[in-house]
Amino acid sequence: MKPVPWVERMAPYAPPEDLEVVAEHAGVSAEKVIKLDANENPYGPSPRVREALARFDGFHRYPDPDQRKLRAAIAEYAGVEAGQLIVGNGSDEIIDLLCRVYLEPGDEAIDCTPTFGMYRFSTELVGGRAVEAPRAADWRVDTDAVRESINDHTRLVFVATPNNPTGNVLGEEALEALLDTGCIVVLDEAYVEFSAAGSHCQRVADHENLVVLGTFSKWAGLAGLRVGYGVFPPGIAQHLWKVKPPFNVNRAAEVAVRATIDDIANVRANVGCIVTERERMAEALGRIAGIRVWPSAANFMLLQPLHERAARLRDHLQRSGIAVRAYSHPRLAHAVRISVGRPSDTDAVIQSLQGWQAAEGAA
Ligand SMILES: *Cc1c(COP(=O)(O)O)cnc(C)c1O
DSSP states (O other): OOOOHHHHHOOOOOOOOOHHHHHHHHTSOGGGOEEOSSOOOTTOSOHHHHHHHHHOOOTTSOOOTTOHHHHHHHHHHHTSOGGGEEEESSHHHHHHHHHHHHOOTTOEEEEOSSOOTHHHHHHHHTTOEEEEOOOOTTOOOOHHHHHHHOOTTEEEEEEESSOTTTOOOOOHHHHHHHHHTOSEEEEEOTTGGGSSSOOOGGGGGGOTTEEEEEESSSTTSOTTTOOEEEEOOHHHHHHHHHHSOTTOSOHHHHHHHHHHHHTHHHHHHHHHHHHHHHHHHHHHHHTSTTEEEOOOSSSEEEEEESSTTOTHHHHHHHHTTEEOEEOOSGGGTTOEEEEOOOHHHHHHHHHHHHHHHHHHHHO
């Protein structure tokens, strides 16, 4: 059966490989795989999340379509008004809703590539065109390239800060330049808790074309429950409310977010451990010859082998039972993104890459 033309043209999203597949390649059991491919929090959520879920007795009721308690809790955390917030089934859903509201077939959304793949996915899903404004050689957003890509069909500009997978943050001047274009700027702060830069969500009140996205998937360890949010100006929120499915965020997620915010010091301590570990990992990886380690403000880092032939980096790690993310984007052809895990995970990575280095030296 023939789908709509834009779905027919669309490439499927390539999610990280399933754990079982990695385990099979490595010849180890799935529990033994060191999972550093999806930027998940190795420490999991606050222990209060599990307690709160065990105590909760409202699973037979639908969630609140207006998300009142949930938005109140997130407003307190983010330092914004509850009225500026809409919560999604992951921030992925907010990206999807923005595309549905602002793109008609043929309209364009700009991606500062290489970047997170969901922007393109959600753009193409509604018949929009994902236009690439390539980042500079040091991965900085090229605001001239963005400006040159803008035409009468441009509606949205997506920018992640810190960017996935390059790990760098967007500078203030660049943000101002993007806001000055008048397009809706979607600033995706999925990793901002790991960076020293601080969130821009309080700036939304001053701009009618700025949206800031946040998520509980990475820093709060709730990836499996799917909770993300957007901070919106009223002129955008108004339309998103119309298209938001009434029960998009489930009640377990609602309970988990509140328990997380009630135990924020504990969760922040884990974020601190990940940041400390990131610095140790960057330094140790920096000592391995033949690999470029990009500095990162997030809970992952991008590694590029200095010799093109080394498409084997991912294969090598995989054979050691370490799952990492690889890419089809031409500028990342041989690169891998590796999440920061526990110290023991870092040790396994270093050991594996020392093996790679020895093999490369011999080759
Ligand atoms: C992981 C990630 C998200 C998605 O988060 P969810 O809330 O789990 O949907 C959004 N943006 C970027 C850049 C990410 O890496």
